[in-house]
Amino acid sequence: MRAVLHSERARLTVLYGSLLLLAGGGLIALINILLRNGLYTRISGAVMTTTIVPAIKGSPPPTVPGYKLPVPAEKLDTGATPTPEQLEQWRATRNLTSAVEQATLHELLIVSLLALAVFAVLSIWLAWWMAGRVLRPVGVITETARRLSAANLHERIGLRAPPGELKRLADTFDGMLDRMEDMVGAQRRFAANAAHELRTPLAVQRAAAEIGLAGEPSPQKVARIRSKLIEVADSSQHLVESLLLLAVSEEGLEATEPVDLADLAEAELAGLQGTVPQDLLVVRDLEPLTVAGDRTLLGHLVRNLLANAVRHNRAGGRLEVATSREGVLTVSNTGPVIEPGDVPRLLEPFRRRAERQHTAGEGAGLGLSIVASIARAHGAELTARANPAPGGGLMVRVWFPAEPPVARPAEETPGA
Known part of the structure; x- marks a missing residue:
């Protein structure tokens, strides 16, 4: 019961019910105020029109507090003086009007309070039902989240x-x-x-x-x-x-610094000179490109892309490396023709185009997955596309953001 009272459904019920009661109470109060201000005049006018006016033809309008003539004064003959009987009749009519007004207002108040009580009960029930309908999807989400585990994801x-x-x-x-x-x-x-x-x-x-x-x-x-x-x-x-x-x-990144990818790519190409076949054509188009990131991780990104492009190339093939001022690093190579549907699999760990033969110099299948992970750490977007036949091979592009990535806070050393 305590949990129900402290639930969101109970809070919404109180909110909806309060709003409905406020609206209903305001409407009843407005009706009572409007009737109270005009009820006496309407009752007195109706009563005196039927009982008094015919008797005062030829008499001046009597002075009765709260009384307004139901007909224009110029239509009355003011040459006569009212008699005591007429004045007594006016007083009786005024008392009758006040009694009718009080009885009507009292009855209206009783009926309004009863209606407000019934309306309060209906408002609470309606608010509870409405809150349940609104929160039903939240309950479904909660139950689904509670059931979830590694076995039923x-x-x-x-x-x-x-x-x-x-x-x-x-x-x-x-x-x-x-x-x-x-x-x-x-x-x-x-x-x-x-x-x-x-x-x-x-x-x-x-x-x-x-x-x-x-x-x-x-x-x-x-x-x-x-x-x-x-x-x-x-x-x-x-x-x-x-x-x-x-x-x-x-x-993620612990710290960032400006890194010139064009110089980094040139340095990595120079480091691969001993492993690049003599018949492999290397094409450079390195425009200045400075990004914010971790120099060591970016070095691994460029190195893995180049090593992958060299390892999976063909005799007399081609390797293209380009950087642009728009923040794009592109590495493309020739090689075996790759099916477009197989390209996303190559970005996963331990995925290769062909089965591993466990020979010397064979990669572990982690190169492109490491590149993708480093790109994500730098907030960059990596795309890979299979080059069409007859050249074949793969084109990988990395778009670096204009804003520097957010570095994760360094962990504090215990006892420091």
């Missing part, structure tokens, strides 16, 4: 109601559930893929140690196994570092 409110604030609230809640379901699904896929990616090199290391080094292997075999173990360890270390970088970029 597919449930939706699906409120069927005319357009309005509560309809928009329910649709917004459904949209939030869509995003939550996508995020939970992505986290599950990420965890499963990360476990798979880490399990494979560990299995290779274990097999190399148990099988390759079993018995008394020759020095040449030991050298091959050692090289293989180092290669697998390097791949695992790269994967772990990529996962850490992805986690850091998802947390």
Whole structure:
């Protein structure tokens, strides 16, 4: 009972009921005031017109307090003086008028109070019903939110109601559930893929140690196994570092500073000189572009885009890097023809165009997902588009906002 009294429905009931009672009480008060001001005149006029006026023809108008002649004075013959009987009749008529007025007003007051009491009960019931109707969608949203868990994120409110604030609230809640379901699904896929990616090199290391080094292997075999173990360890270390970088970029920015993306792209291209094939044509169109952000994360963004464009290129292919004053960084390459429907999947962690072969130099499938995460941290918009045949490949564009991103507050060190 206490919860009901402190509920929003009770508050709305009090509000609606008070407004209805105020309106009803105001209407009754207005009627009583208007009738009280004019009732005496109307009653006295009606009574005296029928009883007094015929008797005073030829007599002057009597002086009776509160009495107004029902006919114009010029129509009366004022040459005669009223008799005592006439004056007594006027007094009796005046008393009768006052009694009728008092009785009428008293009856009107009683009826008004009874009507107001009935109206109060109906107002409270109507207000309670109206509040329940208005808050019914909120109850549906509350019950749906209470039932939700990781096992039934597919449930939706699906409120069927005319357009309005509560309809928009329910649709917004459904949209939030869509995003939550996508995020939970992505986290599950990420965890499963990360476990798979880490399990494979560990299995290779274990097999190399148990099988390759079993018995008394020759020095040449030991050298091959050692090289293989180092290669697998390097791949695992790269994967772990990529996962850490992805986690850091998802947390947002601690601080921002002006960064010239054109100079950063030039420096990253120079760092890739040893890995770029001789027959790969590199085209630069680097206009000055300064953005606010984290220099280290932006360096990883440019480096991953360039490394991805080089790794997935073809012989005699082309790599284009461009920055514009409008705040756009563009990296495009030639390569295998990609279906347009497969492009969004490439931005998810551990997604590749082809199955992983676990060969040397093969990426972990985190490059573009790291780029997308860093772009989000900087408030930038990333789009990817498959280049048509015969050139193929992928074009990635990153639009940086004119306003600098909001840096997250630095965590305080305990005891500082």
